[in-house]
Amino acid sequence: MYGIADLDNCYCSCEKVFRPDLEGKPIVVLSNNDGCVVARSNEAKKMGIKEGVPFYQLAEQFPNQKIAVFSSNYELYGELTGRVVSIIRQETPAYFRYSIDECFMYLPDASIANQSTSFLQSWGEKLHHRVRREVGMPISIGIAPNKTLAKIASKLAKKYDVYRHCCMIDNDYKREKALEWCPIEDVWGIGRRYAARLQSLGCKTALDFAKHHKGWVRLTFNNINMVRTWQELNGEDVVPNEELAKKKSICTSRSFNGMVADYDTLRTHVSNYAARCAEKLRAQNTVASVVGVFLHTNAFREDLPQYWNFQEQRLVTPSNAGITIVQTANELLQKIYRQGYQYKKAGVIVMGIGGDSPIQQDLFDIDAEQIQKMRRLDQVVDRINRLHGSETIVLGSQQYTKKGGVGKADVFANAIKHDFRSPNPTTRWTDIIRLNVNDKPLEQ
């Protein structure tokens, strides 16, 4: 059997952990640059706030409504969800972290374990309570013979209180009932496009789709993933388990706060994205053989001249060295930069990723000693940044020049807008919560 643990309204729930006063109130969390709504509390969903609406339209759509607004704070979300995963690690024989807020769990088959399935049901309920008590976040659990059905079960657990946060699909009767309830667009693996096609073909629910013949699915979609989804809805276990594979490409890109026309500022942005890519490569013990850079003007501003471009370059020797990746990215930027445009977004992609030991060296590249030196340098930089906070040490080209000097505080100053960012009480000494012993106890 498979289980899935899914954090309810993850980012909003994270914000509530240190703000219990927000319980029961509408909350939204915004994307980078305070751009769009990316997460909503149940109360915000009930109000009719849609996912993805630009923040500036929120006040127009909901005038005179009190909504708690937060900029996204990934430092906080990463740390709190990590606590949830550490509990799951203790409670399950094996698991796979699927995303920041979801974890698949491999559970012993109740019939093999010679237990009644009610054992798994109460196990799920206990997991929910433990996470709630120890981290302060609500989690929903779905259990079923495959991952697609487990996802549907977790939606049911989220939606109906009778399941007590854990819903199990363990026989054909329950399976059909769940599929009948589940709209086709809510099935894992069926996105907007396929959902529209299926609806036009008369499939409104997961059950409508599952009742078709396998051959019809193959012919209609000519796609192995759709056939697998169909098989899983019918109870088979065929979607491969993606274990913690190393990433095959890594991208760091940002929209700017406002627009950027001058080359120097652009270069500083790109240097930071490149350095971040190199950091991610090192964190998973890999090197990249290709670096790419892209540049965009603001597509929403139809009144302004538009330009976008992308170029990539192969490295003579695959690398994860900050200096090498940043230097290559800057050379590429120079090639695609055109004067006279207002840029809105840039990004760095590293591809052709492979293991970092041993690295295949080029006959004509710089000597091995130089590579070793850069490797040691990066190791020291990584350690310092891990210990004292990211961007404590950066390359010169990553520094934004600003009056009043440079330094840690200035590295990302004004690079990204986050006017409603919450503190980080679990990761920053400056944000730690202080209790004054002389304070009167809080009133209930």
Add this chain to the structure above:
DNA sequence: TCTGGGGTCCTAGGACCC
């Protein structure tokens, strides 16, 4: 004035090999 940031996989088609 303001509109996110990451990833993966599959298929078709073209270029190339023998």
Add this chain to the structure above:
DNA sequence: TCTGGGGTCCTAGGACCC
């Protein structure tokens, strides 16, 4: 008038996930 039968690799485009 007729023109084979295997492969691999790469890219673009389109779908999906969170």
